[in-house]
Every structure is written in structure tokens, then in C-alpha cells.
Amino acid sequence: MRCALCKREAELEKSHVIPKFVFRSMKKESPTGNMRLTSQSNKKVQDGDRQKLLCGSCEDLFNEDETLFANRIYHKYRADSLKEFEYEEWLNRFITSVNWRNLYLDIIGFVMEKNIDPYRLDILIQAEKIMRDYLLKERDNLETIENHIFFFNPISEASDSISDMHLHTVMGGSAFGYTFISYHHDSYYVFLNLQGLIIVTIIKPAQDDSWKNTLVQNEGQLNLNKPQYITTPLFSEFEYLAQQRKQAMEQMSEKQRIQIIDSIKKNPERYKTSKAFEQLQDDLRLKRINDNKRNN
Numbered sequence: 001m002r003c004a005l006c007k008r009e010a011e012l013e014k015s016h017v018i019p020k021f022v023f024r025s026m027k028k029e030s031p032t033g034n035m036r037l038t039s040q041s042n043k044k045v046q047d048g049d050r051q052k053l054l055c056g057s058c059e060d061l062f063n064e065d066e067t068l069f070a071n072r073i074y075h076k077y078r079a080d081s082l083k084e085f086e087y088e089e090w091l092n093r094f095i096t097s098v099n100w101r102n103l104y105l106d107i108i109g110f111v112m113e114k115n116i117d118p119y120r121l122d123i124l125i126q127a128e129k130i131m132r133d134y135l136l137k138e139r140d141n142l143e144t145i146e147n148h149i150f151f152f153n154p155i156s157e158a159s160d161s162i163s164d165m166h167l168h169t170v171m172g173g174s175a176f177g178y179t180f181i182s183y184h185h186d187s188y189y190v191f192l193n194l195q196g197l198i199i200v201t202i203i204k205p206a207q208d209d210s211w212k213n214t215l216v217q218n219e220g221q222l223n224l225n226k227p228q229y230i231t232t233p234l235f236s237e238f239e240y241l242a243q244q245r246k247q248a249m250e251q252m253s254e255k256q257r258i259q260i261i262d263s264i265k266k267n268p269e270r271y272k273t274s275k276a277f278e279q280l281q282d283d284l285r286l287k288r289i290n291d292n293k294r295n296n
């Protein structure tokens with residue numbers, strides 16, 4: 001088989017679309033000790049999904065950036081100790097590598113299911129090529145493609161419709177990513193949500209897309225003491241996911257519900273110190289702020 005990145009014939013390895021360290025942490029942080037609460041939110045969730053995609057040397061090329069990202073950003077974010085950080089090219093490469101994997105697999109899916117028109121397909125294929133060349137170090141920039149990093153940690157302000165959606169729970173308790181096209185805005189994104197840490201590759205933004213304090217380049221620094229603001233059609237996708245999850249929760253069987261409540265009762269301390277509990281508190285706080293605004 002041919003490697004998706006370097007295109008050489010090789011024995012391919014099964015690689016994770018979502019980095020391994022995320023699943024280890026999700027399991028550890030789940031209030032019930034298993035992943036039911038977090039993984040059933042909707043069918044697009046790809047927990048631990050593995051695909052034969054890359055040869056050994058391309059896999060190695062990605063591993064280095066992944067380790068740096070895990071140690072310098074992800075684990076600190078999960079421990080609430082990420083405030084300000086400097087980065088070099090590994091961050092741009094890490095974001096590109098995970099979103100490239102999703103884009104590559106989505107292009108295959110779109111073509112197989114014949115649910116994309118030639119105009120949009122062409123935009124995605126061109127972006128895939130630019131990202132691939134960058135990852136192979138055949139170019140040192142992404143042209144007009146931009147990488148961004150955004151933290152739901154926690155949201156301090158949101159519109160009414162968003163404040164009701166339990167976004168902290170939805171985004172913070174899961175990991176998933178895919179290519180998103182806004183037909184209405186003719187804009188294109190690939191994103192990966194890693195438990196509320198969202199990395200986005202903007203292939204083509206909408207006219208009124210606005211991203212503040214989120215841009216990642218080949219080197220730089222991000223100061224999270226300053227707020228991040230985003231306005232983008234991609235956010236409507238997160239709202240959609242939140243709605244789906246709400247429906248899934250409502251349709252959860254009585255038996256499942258009792259199992260979850262029982263396991264929380266058995267070990268309430270574990271639940272109270274869990275990330276899930278923290279996310280629920282953040283959701284309720286945001287809702288309270290907006291309820292108060294409405295009533296005044």
C-alpha cells in the first residue's frame with residue numbers, strides 16, 4: 001500500500017486519527033471510570049479510531065511534534081496551569097498533521113459517497129496538497145491556510161443561544177474532528193476538539209470570520225491571560241453538536257441512566273473532583289450570567 005503522506009510503497013502502520021494521549025486522559029477523568037458519558041454524544045465521535053494511513057518514517061515524523069504538544073500544551077491545559085507559552089514550528093506542524101489526517105480521510109469519504117461538487121472538492125484537494133507538502137518539509141509555509149488554537153477554558157461570555165447549550169460539557173468531555181464546509185458562507189475548516197482544546201485549520205474563511213489571540217504560526221507566543229474571541233460559522237457546528245447531544249441524553253435508556261447515577265453514588269468524591277463536574281459547573285455559571293442579564 002502507498003503511504004498517504006510520502007506516497008511511497010510501504011508497510012503501513014495503523015495510526016490514530018486522534019492522538020493517543022487524549023484517550024488515556026479521557027478514561028482517567030471520566031466520573032464513572034469508563035467513557036460512556038463522553039463517547040456516546042453523537043456518531044461522529046471517533047474514539048480511538050485507527051486507520052492504516054502512514055508508513056513508519058512518516059509516523060515517526062509526526063510523533064516528535066505530538067510529544068511536544070502533549071507535554072507543553074495539552075497536559076498543562078488539562079491541569080489548568082496553561083497561561084502563557086512560547087512555541088516553535090512543532091505547534092504549527094502538530095495542528096497541520098492532525099487536521100491533514102482528517103481532511104485526507106474526509107476527501108476519500110466525500111468522493112466515495114459522491115456528496116461533494118467539483119468546485120468544493122477542488123478547494124479541499126488543493127489544501128490537502130499544501131498541507132502535505134508542508135508536513136514533508138517541501139515548503140515552509142501554508143500559503144493562505146491558517147492554523148488556530150482555541151481554549152474553552154472556560155467561556156466567559158456568550159450569546160443567549162450558546163449559553164443554554166452546555167458547551168463546556170459537550171466540548172470538554174469528548175474528542176472528535178472532521179472537515180466542516182459552510183455552504184452559506186463558502187468557507188472551509190478542518191478542526192479537532194481535544195476535550196475543549198480546539199485546533200482549527202482554516203482553509204478558506206467566511207467574509208466575517210474573526211479570530212483574536214488564536215493564530216499559530218511557525219513560531220510565536222500565546223498569552224491566555226488575554227481573552228480569545230472567535231466569530232465564525234464553525235461555531236454553528238458546535239451548537240449543532242450540542243443539540244445532538246442533548247437529544248441523545250434525552251433518549252438515553254432508564255437503565256443507562258440508573259447505571260450512571262449508581263456509579264456516581266458509589267464514589268461521589270470521585271465525581272466531585274472530576275473534570276465532568278467542573279464542566280457542568282462552568283455551564284451552569286454561564287447560563288446564570290445570561291439569565292441574570294435577561295432579567296435585568
Ligand SMILES: [Zn+2]
Binds near residue numbers: 004006007054056
Ligand atoms: Zn510515508
